[in-house]
Amino acid sequence: MTRICFSIIYASFFFFLINIISGCNSETEGIEESTKSIALGDKEITLKHFQSGEGGLKLINLHEDEQTSIEASLDYLSDAPGSLTYLNHDETRRIEFTIETDTFSIDPNRIFTDTGIEMTLEDGGSYSDDAHEEVRQLADIILEEFRFFDHDVVIAMHNNGLNGYSIESYTDDGNLSDDAELVLIEEDEDINDFYYLTDRRFYDYLTERGYNAMLQDENNVTNDGSLSVFSGMEGKPYINIEAGHGHLEKQIEMILAVEEMLIELDLMP
Ligand SMILES: [Zn+2]
Numbered sequence: 001m002t003r004i005c006f007s008i009i010y011a012s013f014f015f016f017l018i019n020i021i022s023g024c025n026s027e028t029e030g031i032e033e034s035t036k037s038i039a040l041g042d043k044e045i046t047l048k049h050f051q052s053g054e055g056g057l058k059l060i061n062l063h064e065d066e067q068t069s070i071e072a073s074l075d076y077l078s079d080a081p082g083s084l085t086y087l088n089h090d091e092t093r094r095i096e097f098t099i100e101t102d103t104f105s106i107d108p109n110r111i112f113t114d115t116g117i118e119m120t121l122e123d124g125g126s127y128s129d130d131a132h133e134e135v136r137q138l139a140d141i142i143l144e145e146f147r148f149f150d151h152d153v154v155i156a157m158h159n160n161g162l163n164g165y166s167i168e169s170y171t172d173d174g175n176l177s178d179d180a181e182l183v184l185i186e187e188d189e190d191i192n193d194f195y196y197l198t199d200r201r202f203y204d205y206l207t208e209r210g211y212n213a214m215l216q217d218e219n220n221v222t223n224d225g226s227l228s229v230f231s232g233m234e235g236k237p238y239i240n241i242e243a244g245h246g247h248l249e250k251q252i253e254m255i256l257a258v259e260e261m262l263i264e265l266d267l268m269p
Contacts, residue, residue: 031077035088038141041104041134043097046088047145050074055269056082057259060146061157062109062227065093068243069157072251080259084157085146094124097134104131109156109226111139113233116225153237153267155258156227157251160192161244167194167212181217186210192244193254196228199237205261211254237267 036047050073057080059073064087073084087108089095096105105124110116117135121127148154160166168191170180184207185191194212197203203215218232231238239258243251262268 031074036141036145038138040095040138041097041099041131043089043095045095045138047142048084048086048088049145050077050084052077052083053081056080057155057255057262058082058146058151058153058269059084059155059157059255060227061086062142063093063158064089064091066157066159066245067091068159068246068248068251069241072243072248072255073157075248075252076255085142087142096124099128099130099134102126102128102131104128106135108138108142111135111225112143112227112230113223113225115223116229120225148236149234151236152269153239153262154227154231155255156196156238156240158240158242159245159247159251160242166191167214167242170214176222179217179221180214181220182215183213185212190244190247190250192242193247193250194242195254196240196242197238198228198232199239201265202237202239202261205265206257209257209261211257 030052032051034049038045038047059082061070061073061084070086076082077084094105094107096103098104104121104126106120110120114136117132118127121131121135143149167183167185168174169176170183171177171185182203189210189212191212194214195202195206196214196216198216200215203213206213216228216232221229221232223229228238228240241251241254241258243254259268
């Protein structure tokens with residue numbers, strides 16, 4: 001009798017373990033990946049979308065050479081609900097494309113306003129109205145697929161550190177000082193790890209937590225067509241989590257701090 005009881009308890013425990021293990025598996029494998037092909041002139045690029053459950057943070061990466069930010073996002077989504085949308089092409093920052101025999105080049109984070117499209121095409125060496133129209137369509141598809149207008153908070157993922165860009169770019173002596181209304185640099189923090197923000201509540205919370213941060217100056221920021229400028233124009237709360245290339249653990253920590261902030265501010269999707 002006792003032996004039978006132990007057998008039943010043992011069997012129940014075994015099935016309990018199996019349940020735990022399969023639960024873990026479905027969670028790590030719970031990220032669904034979908035892709036959408038987009039034509040840009042004669043080039044085909046892919047918009048990748050990773051979805052983990054319902055709700056959660058809505059992350060977007062626009063610079064494919066900033067691989068740490070993609071890795072950090074997927075790591076975060078492996079045990080949290082949310083999504084990551086990113087542009088998959090040649091693992092470069094800029095995207096080159098052709099229309100018939102003409103070659104063009106754009107920075108995909110400079111295409112969300114017409115002024116930005118003009119500037120980035122000219123930076124890339126050549127401009128035409130047809131190219132402008134192609135790029136405008138790409139921007140519209142990115143916004144639509146990311147569901148920009150449905151989200152209460154947009155979170156962009158970037159890496160920096162190879163070309164002199166850092167939180168110091170926004171101080172009084174920095175080359176982008178006009179873009180910032182407020183900037184705070186913490187002594188113990190790396191200047192490449194910082195938040196670029198359009199919402200004062202976020203700035204107050206994250207600087208209070210000891211992070212480097214800047215607040216975009218909506219009246220003076222250069223209209224460069226970036227998602228931060230477009231979000232500002234649309235009144236959309238925007239968070240850019242910038243971390244140095246390779247600062248994987250730090251960038252994951254910074255995503256978690258944003259998650260805690262949105263829960264505390266009652267803004268968690
Ligand atoms: Zn970037």
